[in-house]
Amino acid sequence: MTDAIHPPTVPSEADRERWVAHAEQHSTPEPNTGCWLWTLCMGEYAQVFVKRKTKSLTRLMLGLRVGDGLCACHRCDNQACVNPAHLFVGTLADNNRDMMRKGRHVPPNRLKTCCVRGHELSGDNLIVTKSGRRCRACRRASKLKYAAKPEAREKKMQWQREKRRAERR
């Protein structure tokens, strides 16, 4: 019976192995420490995108779930490291204490350094609008996609014509 209630929330061993393989593929080994240094999107932690949401790769590798009060801690104390052998599960309280002790406390809204597709949100690629931070690369891509669809363009022009007509009245 318990199986029937909980199965979707428990990550399978296969899932965890998949994330470990992903970590190995996108990291560079550090010869002295044995750390795997994450080479893709890095905020305060190694980020991956699952269904357009930002997730912590180290949490996924450890099979942690949202709201479980646990966190992925580093034995090597290197936040950029994604070597599963350097990770262990700690409580949120442990981690907070640890972060305070090391003076590594960052406000949460600074964590988002990449867009959902993994482009870096900084420099020329960052557009700041009233509604938030936008990615220039994604905006360009969506414009191109739009331009490639003549029927969508025609629809928009039609809409603009009707709007102008309505304004003239």
Ligand SMILES: [Zn+2]
């Ligand atoms: Zn490490």
Ligand SMILES: [Zn+2]
């Ligand atoms: Zn983007």
